[in-house]
Amino acid sequence: MSYESNTTLKEIAKTLLAADRIIITAHTKPDGDALGSVTALARALELRDRQPQIWLMPPVPENLSVLSDRIDYRRVRGDGYEKADGEGMPVVEPDAIVVLDTGAWSQLDPMRAYLELRREKVIVIDHHQHGDDVGAKLYVDSSAAATCEIVAELIDLLKVKHDQLIRDALFVGIASDTGWFRFSNTRPATHRLAARLVEEGVDHADLYRELEQHERVEKLKLMIRALDSLQMINHHAAVMTLRATDFAETGAKQEETERFVDLPQIVGPVQVVALITEQAEGPTRLSFRSKPGPNAVNVNDLARQFGGGGHARAAGARVFKPVEQVEREVVKVLGQLKAAGHG
Ligand SMILES: [Mn+2]
Numbered sequence: 001m002s003y004e005s006n007t008t009l010k011e012i013a014k015t016l017l018a019a020d021r022i023i024i025t026a027h028t029k030p031d032g033d034a035l036g037s038v039t040a041l042a043r044a045l046e047l048r049d050r051q052p053q054i055w056l057m058p059p060v061p062e063n064l065s066v067l068s069d070r071i072d073y074r075r076v077r078g079d080g081y082e083k084a085d086g087e088g089m090p091v092v093e094p095d096a097i098v099v100l101d102t103g104a105w106s107q108l109d110p111m112r113a114y115l116e117l118r119r120e121k122v123i124v125i126d127h128h129q130h131g132d133d134v135g136a137k138l139y140v141d142s143s144a145a146a147t148c149e150i151v152a153e154l155i156d157l158l159k160v161k162h163d164q165l166i167r168d169a170l171f172v173g174i175a176s177d178t179g180w181f182r183f184s185n186t187r188p189a190t191h192r193l194a195a196r197l198v199e200e201g202v203d204h205a206d207l208y209r210e211l212e213q214h215e216r217v218e219k220l221k222l223m224i225r226a227l228d229s230l231q232m233i234n235h236h237a238a239v240m241t242l243r244a245t246d247f248a249e250t251g252a253k254q255e256e257t258e259r260f261v262d263l264p265q266i267v268g269p270v271q272v273v274a275l276i277t278e279q280a281e282g283p284t285r286l287s288f289r290s291k292p293g294p295n296a297v298n299v300n301d302l303a304r305q306f307g308g309g310g311h312a313r314a315a316g317a318r319v320f321k322p323v324e325q326v327e328r329e330v331v332k333v334l335g336q337l338k339a340a341g342h343g
Helices: 009-018 032-047 062-068 109-116 147-157 164-177 188-200 204-212 217-228 244-250 260-266 299-305 323-339
Strands: 021-026 051-056 073-075 096-100 122-126 137-140 231-233 237-242 272-277 284-290 314-319
Touching: 009 096, 009 122, 009 137, 009 147, 021 032, 032 051, 032 062, 032 096, 032 147, 032 164, 062 164, 062 204, 122 147, 147 164, 147 188, 164 188, 164 204, 217 237, 217 244, 217 260, 231 323, 237 260, 237 323, 260 272, 260 284, 272 299, 272 323, 284 299, 284 323, 299 314, 299 323
Parallel strands: 021 051, 021 096, 051 073, 096 122, 122 137, 237 272
Antiparallel strands: 231 237, 272 284, 284 314
16 A cells, blocks of 8 residues: 555544544654654643543653653553553543554554554554555655654644643654754754744753663663674675673663664764664564665665665664574675665
């Protein structure tokens, strides 16, 4: 199917204001943009006297506690929503379900059955280039740096004045997805939104400390392992591999690999980076990043070769193969890039 909008934000605003019980969710293992957009939209709907419930599929990264500590949410685990430990949150039949920052079943696994049964109520709002037929309504803007940019527009259409939680949540989303306004997806509208939020009272230096200087020493130890595993391919590509033993021996968690894939990009000639992560259980995780410019590698295309996807400069996949095999295949694919004139 083509992954294109079949509705407008105005229509979505209308639908949400006509609804009462609204479930708001995002992709598994929410990042700053997923949690930021969920938090901001839920708060905005609360301020319009709706009854939004936030459902998150863990793990919720520790550095996002600056937002997650300020909201109530139901944890939806891999064993299905029926067993979700909602911490007293009643399970009610929703009038609408909003899925943010993804439209891919691979990122919604724990809620798939639930969503499929309610397809007509599902509204997907996303900024990725590809996705599946998850809901009846889809609004996608791949020029947006973050889903939070789109949600900010939606909140204006809902005629809600930002409170401090909405401001912080939107800022966390755009700062996260743009690497603090460094990545090529950053556009003038991103800066305009950031400026507006700072004018309204966002303390960006405080949020930087909360988000980026909030790590455990175990993460640093795992980072050393990742860097130590570095393989260079044709000087233009870098591959790092983390094995389950690296996690066990350092005590680091899976979600603590966040941003590792950016590290080899400090090397001048490096155009593309892959990080391969073995999980104790489940598929091998694969993350790609690439630098912008005339030799830019489209890592969305690379990730799709492994059954995943994402953006041109940042993409990933989950591969049901052993880590060694994934590593061999990635090294081969990256080695062929130069021959294809990308290098
Ligand atoms: Mn995003």
